[in-house]
Amino acid sequence: MKNILILSILLLGTISQTNAQLKLRTPEGKIVLLFDNGTWKYEEIKNVEKPVAQIKSAEEIAKPLVIIDTELESQTVIKGISEKLNKFSDTNNQVKADFQIISIEGKVILKTNWKIMDAEGFRFFGFITKKSKMLFSLSNGESIELQYAEDFEPKEYPKYKFTTFAAELELNEDQIRKLQNAYLEKVEMYWSRRTESYEIFNPDYFVKELPKIIK
Structure with a gap:
Protein backbone atom coordinates (compact mmCIF):
# COMPACT_ATOMS: atom_id res chain seq x y z
CA MET A 1 0.00 0.00 0.00
CA LYS A 2 2.87 2.35 0.90
CA ASN A 3 4.60 1.56 -2.38
CA ILE A 4 1.44 2.41 -4.31
CA LEU A 5 1.12 5.73 -2.46
CA ILE A 6 4.77 6.57 -3.08
CA LEU A 7 4.42 5.66 -6.76
CA SER A 8 1.34 7.87 -7.06
CA ILE A 9 3.21 10.81 -5.56
CA LEU A 10 6.14 10.18 -7.88
CA LEU A 11 3.85 10.25 -10.89
CA LEU A 12 1.84 13.29 -9.89
CA GLY A 13 4.15 15.34 -7.70
CA THR A 14 7.34 17.36 -8.09
CA ILE A 15 10.60 15.71 -6.99
CA SER A 16 13.76 17.22 -5.50
CA GLN A 17 16.78 15.55 -3.91
CA THR A 18 17.88 16.22 -0.32
CA ASN A 19 20.73 14.72 1.74
CA ALA A 20 19.50 11.14 2.32
CA GLN A 21 15.98 11.28 0.99
CA LEU A 22 13.69 12.39 -1.78
CA LYS A 23 11.54 15.44 -1.25
CA LEU A 24 8.29 15.52 -3.22
CA ARG A 25 5.58 18.11 -3.58
CA THR A 26 2.08 16.71 -4.08
CA PRO A 27 -0.44 18.41 -6.41
CA GLU A 28 -2.08 19.81 -3.24
CA GLY A 29 1.16 21.53 -2.27
CA LYS A 30 2.15 19.25 0.64
CA ILE A 31 5.79 18.19 1.00
CA VAL A 32 6.46 14.43 1.37
CA LEU A 33 9.86 13.10 2.54
CA LEU A 34 10.90 9.63 1.29
CA PHE A 35 13.70 7.91 3.24
CA ASP A 36 16.20 5.25 2.10
CA ASN A 37 14.52 2.57 4.23
CA GLY A 38 11.26 2.95 2.31
CA THR A 39 9.40 4.98 4.94
CA TRP A 40 7.89 8.40 4.34
CA LYS A 41 6.32 11.31 6.20
CA TYR A 42 4.93 14.77 5.56
CA GLU A 43 7.40 17.59 6.13
CA GLU A 44 6.64 19.59 9.26
CA ILE A 45 5.84 23.23 8.66
CA LYS A 46 7.70 25.49 11.05
CA ASN A 47 6.00 28.75 11.94
CA VAL A 48 8.36 31.70 11.65
CA GLU A 49 7.49 34.37 14.19
CA LYS A 50 7.47 37.87 12.77
CA PRO A 51 8.76 40.75 14.89
CA VAL A 52 5.88 42.56 16.59
CA ALA A 53 5.73 46.35 16.76
CA GLN A 54 6.03 47.85 20.23
CA ILE A 55 2.90 49.44 21.72
CA LYS A 56 3.38 53.09 22.62
CA SER A 57 2.92 54.33 26.17
Whole structure:
Protein backbone atom coordinates (compact mmCIF):
# COMPACT_ATOMS: atom_id res chain seq x y z
CA MET A 1 0.00 0.00 0.00
CA LYS A 2 2.87 2.35 0.90
CA ASN A 3 4.60 1.56 -2.38
CA ILE A 4 1.44 2.41 -4.31
CA LEU A 5 1.12 5.73 -2.46
CA ILE A 6 4.77 6.57 -3.08
CA LEU A 7 4.42 5.66 -6.76
CA SER A 8 1.34 7.87 -7.06
CA ILE A 9 3.21 10.81 -5.56
CA LEU A 10 6.14 10.18 -7.88
CA LEU A 11 3.85 10.25 -10.89
CA LEU A 12 1.84 13.29 -9.89
CA GLY A 13 4.15 15.34 -7.70
CA THR A 14 7.34 17.36 -8.09
CA ILE A 15 10.60 15.71 -6.99
CA SER A 16 13.76 17.22 -5.50
CA GLN A 17 16.78 15.55 -3.91
CA THR A 18 17.88 16.22 -0.32
CA ASN A 19 20.73 14.72 1.74
CA ALA A 20 19.50 11.14 2.32
CA GLN A 21 15.98 11.28 0.99
CA LEU A 22 13.69 12.39 -1.78
CA LYS A 23 11.54 15.44 -1.25
CA LEU A 24 8.29 15.52 -3.22
CA ARG A 25 5.58 18.11 -3.58
CA THR A 26 2.08 16.71 -4.08
CA PRO A 27 -0.44 18.41 -6.41
CA GLU A 28 -2.08 19.81 -3.24
CA GLY A 29 1.16 21.53 -2.27
CA LYS A 30 2.15 19.25 0.64
CA ILE A 31 5.79 18.19 1.00
CA VAL A 32 6.46 14.43 1.37
CA LEU A 33 9.86 13.10 2.54
CA LEU A 34 10.90 9.63 1.29
CA PHE A 35 13.70 7.91 3.24
CA ASP A 36 16.20 5.25 2.10
CA ASN A 37 14.52 2.57 4.23
CA GLY A 38 11.26 2.95 2.31
CA THR A 39 9.40 4.98 4.94
CA TRP A 40 7.89 8.40 4.34
CA LYS A 41 6.32 11.31 6.20
CA TYR A 42 4.93 14.77 5.56
CA GLU A 43 7.40 17.59 6.13
CA GLU A 44 6.64 19.59 9.26
CA ILE A 45 5.84 23.23 8.66
CA LYS A 46 7.70 25.49 11.05
CA ASN A 47 6.00 28.75 11.94
CA VAL A 48 8.36 31.70 11.65
CA GLU A 49 7.49 34.37 14.19
CA LYS A 50 7.47 37.87 12.77
CA PRO A 51 8.76 40.75 14.89
CA VAL A 52 5.88 42.56 16.59
CA ALA A 53 5.73 46.35 16.76
CA GLN A 54 6.03 47.85 20.23
CA ILE A 55 2.90 49.44 21.72
CA LYS A 56 3.38 53.09 22.62
CA SER A 57 2.92 54.33 26.17
CA ALA A 58 -0.55 55.34 27.39
CA GLU A 59 0.65 58.95 27.67
CA GLU A 60 1.79 58.95 24.04
CA ILE A 61 -1.48 57.46 22.77
CA ALA A 62 -3.53 59.95 24.82
CA LYS A 63 -1.96 62.99 23.12
CA PRO A 64 -4.21 65.09 20.84
CA LEU A 65 -4.51 63.55 17.39
CA VAL A 66 -3.28 65.61 14.47
CA ILE A 67 -4.06 63.64 11.33
CA ILE A 68 -1.92 64.11 8.23
CA ASP A 69 -3.06 63.37 4.69
CA THR A 70 -1.54 60.11 3.48
CA GLU A 71 -2.31 56.80 1.81
CA LEU A 72 -0.68 53.72 3.33
CA GLU A 73 0.09 50.45 1.57
CA SER A 74 -2.42 47.62 1.59
CA GLN A 75 -1.54 44.69 3.88
CA THR A 76 -3.10 41.31 4.63
CA VAL A 77 -4.52 41.42 8.17
CA ILE A 78 -7.02 38.54 8.28
CA LYS A 79 -6.39 35.07 6.89
CA GLY A 80 -8.26 32.06 8.17
CA ILE A 81 -10.44 29.06 7.48
CA SER A 82 -14.13 29.57 6.84
CA GLU A 83 -16.20 27.11 8.87
CA LYS A 84 -18.82 27.07 6.12
CA LEU A 85 -16.42 26.60 3.19
CA ASN A 86 -14.47 23.97 5.11
CA LYS A 87 -17.53 21.69 4.94
CA PHE A 88 -17.17 21.52 1.16
CA SER A 89 -13.41 21.67 0.55
CA ASP A 90 -10.17 21.03 2.42
CA THR A 91 -8.24 23.37 0.14
CA ASN A 92 -10.56 26.13 -1.13
CA ASN A 93 -11.78 27.10 2.32
CA GLN A 94 -9.92 30.29 3.10
CA VAL A 95 -11.08 33.85 3.79
CA LYS A 96 -8.60 36.70 3.52
CA ALA A 97 -8.87 40.45 4.10
CA ASP A 98 -6.41 43.16 3.08
CA PHE A 99 -6.60 46.48 4.92
CA GLN A 100 -5.53 49.91 3.73
CA ILE A 101 -5.62 53.15 5.73
CA ILE A 102 -6.23 56.43 3.92
CA SER A 103 -6.37 59.74 5.80
CA ILE A 104 -7.61 62.91 4.16
CA GLU A 105 -8.85 66.21 5.59
CA GLY A 106 -8.91 64.82 9.12
CA LYS A 107 -10.90 61.70 8.20
CA VAL A 108 -9.38 58.23 8.59
CA ILE A 109 -10.78 55.65 6.18
CA LEU A 110 -10.15 51.92 6.56
CA LYS A 111 -10.54 50.11 3.26
CA THR A 112 -11.16 46.37 3.57
CA ASN A 113 -10.76 44.07 0.59
CA TRP A 114 -12.15 40.62 1.41
CA LYS A 115 -11.39 37.56 -0.71
CA ILE A 116 -13.42 34.37 -0.29
CA MET A 117 -12.30 31.16 -2.00
CA ASP A 118 -15.70 30.37 -3.47
CA ALA A 119 -16.93 31.27 -6.95
CA GLU A 120 -20.38 32.17 -5.61
CA GLY A 121 -19.58 33.84 -2.31
CA PHE A 122 -22.97 35.55 -2.18
CA ARG A 123 -24.86 32.29 -1.63
CA PHE A 124 -23.07 31.68 1.69
CA PHE A 125 -22.10 35.16 2.85
CA GLY A 126 -24.53 37.57 1.21
CA PHE A 127 -23.53 41.24 1.22
CA ILE A 128 -21.62 43.62 3.42
CA THR A 129 -24.42 45.93 4.62
CA LYS A 130 -24.93 48.77 7.09
CA LYS A 131 -25.55 46.08 9.71
CA SER A 132 -22.25 44.34 8.95
CA LYS A 133 -19.33 44.79 11.31
CA MET A 134 -15.98 43.41 12.42
CA LEU A 135 -15.67 42.59 16.11
CA PHE A 136 -12.01 42.30 17.12
CA SER A 137 -10.77 40.60 20.27
CA LEU A 138 -7.72 42.49 21.57
CA SER A 139 -4.65 41.33 23.48
CA ASN A 140 -5.52 43.48 26.51
CA GLY A 141 -8.79 41.60 27.06
CA GLU A 142 -10.96 44.26 25.46
CA SER A 143 -12.83 44.20 22.16
CA ILE A 144 -13.57 46.78 19.50
CA GLU A 145 -16.40 46.95 16.99
CA LEU A 146 -15.86 48.45 13.55
CA GLN A 147 -19.20 49.07 11.85
CA TYR A 148 -19.72 49.47 8.12
CA ALA A 149 -21.84 52.50 7.17
CA GLU A 150 -22.86 51.54 3.63
CA ASP A 151 -23.95 48.51 1.59
CA PHE A 152 -21.38 46.79 -0.62
CA GLU A 153 -22.06 44.08 -3.20
CA PRO A 154 -19.68 41.17 -3.85
CA LYS A 155 -17.87 40.65 -7.13
CA GLU A 156 -17.72 37.01 -8.20
CA TYR A 157 -15.03 35.42 -10.37
CA PRO A 158 -16.38 31.99 -11.44
CA LYS A 159 -13.39 31.31 -13.70
CA TYR A 160 -10.93 31.71 -10.82
CA LYS A 161 -13.26 30.35 -8.12
CA PHE A 162 -13.23 33.25 -5.69
CA THR A 163 -15.35 36.24 -4.65
CA THR A 164 -14.24 39.68 -3.46
CA PHE A 165 -15.94 42.26 -1.25
CA ALA A 166 -14.46 45.78 -1.44
CA ALA A 167 -15.80 47.88 1.43
CA GLU A 168 -14.73 50.72 3.70
CA LEU A 169 -15.53 52.41 7.00
CA GLU A 170 -14.39 55.46 8.94
CA LEU A 171 -12.35 55.25 12.15
CA ASN A 172 -13.10 57.76 14.91
CA GLU A 173 -10.60 59.10 17.48
CA ASP A 174 -11.61 56.64 20.21
CA GLN A 175 -11.14 53.71 17.83
CA ILE A 176 -7.77 55.02 16.65
CA ARG A 177 -6.52 55.24 20.25
CA LYS A 178 -7.91 51.84 21.21
CA LEU A 179 -6.43 50.09 18.17
CA GLN A 180 -2.98 51.50 18.98
CA ASN A 181 -3.19 50.18 22.54
CA ALA A 182 -3.38 46.40 21.86
CA TYR A 183 -2.73 43.68 19.31
CA LEU A 184 -5.46 41.97 17.29
CA GLU A 185 -6.16 38.39 18.36
CA LYS A 186 -9.31 37.26 16.56
CA VAL A 187 -12.12 38.74 14.51
CA GLU A 188 -15.80 37.98 14.09
CA MET A 189 -17.16 39.14 10.75
CA TYR A 190 -20.88 39.81 10.54
CA TRP A 191 -21.88 39.17 6.92
CA SER A 192 -25.52 39.65 5.91
CA ARG A 193 -26.07 35.86 5.78
CA ARG A 194 -23.80 34.55 8.55
CA THR A 195 -21.23 35.39 11.20
CA GLU A 196 -17.83 33.70 11.20
CA SER A 197 -14.63 33.93 13.25
CA TYR A 198 -11.25 34.18 11.52
CA GLU A 199 -7.60 34.09 12.55
CA ILE A 200 -5.46 37.22 12.50
CA PHE A 201 -2.47 37.15 10.15
CA ASN A 202 -1.06 40.57 11.06
CA PRO A 203 -1.75 41.18 14.79
CA ASP A 204 0.22 44.42 15.12
CA TYR A 205 -1.20 46.03 11.97
CA PHE A 206 -2.86 49.00 13.66
CA VAL A 207 -0.07 49.38 16.25
CA LYS A 208 2.51 49.95 13.52
CA GLU A 209 0.35 51.63 10.84
CA LEU A 210 -1.80 54.18 12.69
CA PRO A 211 1.19 56.22 14.00
CA LYS A 212 2.12 56.84 10.34
CA ILE A 213 -0.97 59.03 9.86
CA ILE A 214 -0.47 61.02 13.07
CA LYS A 215 1.75 64.11 13.16
